Amino acid sequence: MARVSTTALVVIAVFVVFPSMVLAKQYIVGDDQGWEGTVDYQAWADGKTFHVGDVLIFNYEAGNHDVAQSASADEFNDCASSPDLGTYTSGNDALALDVAGTYYFLCDYHCAIAQQKFMVTVN
Numbered sequence: 001m002a003r004v005s006t007t008a009l010v011v012i013a014v015f016v017v018f019p020s021m022v023l024a025k026q027y028i029v030g031d032d033q034g035w036e037g038t039v040d041y042q043a044w045a046d047g048k049t050f051h052v053g054d055v056l057i058f059n060y061e062a063g064n065h066d067v068a069q070s071a072s073a074d075e076f077n078d079c080a081s082s083p084d085l086g087t088y089t090s091g092n093d094a095l096a097l098d099v100a101g102t103y104y105f106l107c108d109y110h111c112a113i114a115q116q117k118f119m120v121t122v123n
């Protein structure tokens with residue numbers, strides 16, 4: 001009988017048990033242009049399929065922007081962020097999409113004046 005190495009079995013087990021860990025991706029919001037308000041962020045998001053475990057990286061000059069979230073579509077439409085969901089200001093913020101659902105991201109400074117916002121649905 002053929003022997004299968006323990007290492008191979010462990011690798012296979014990880015793929016079977018933790019597919020989201022194995023497949024999780026990191027996305028730079030706005031790609032090369034970052035989170036600087038010059039991109040159609042909704043168009044950027046609409047071209048992608050996000051999964052639980054993926055991470056969004058927001059790169060921007062600290063002090064010029066922030067990263068906040070709305071708690072509902074109504075808030076999002078009004079560019080209202082929810083303090084309960086946190087506000088990020090480091091200039092290099094990594095936010096994990098760790099549960100399925102809809103996320104609403106915005107910049108408190110430029111949401112209303114420059115549409116610096118986007119929503120994503122995580123499968």
Ligand SMILES: [Cu+2]
Nearest residue numbers: 065107109110
């Ligand atoms: Cu901004």
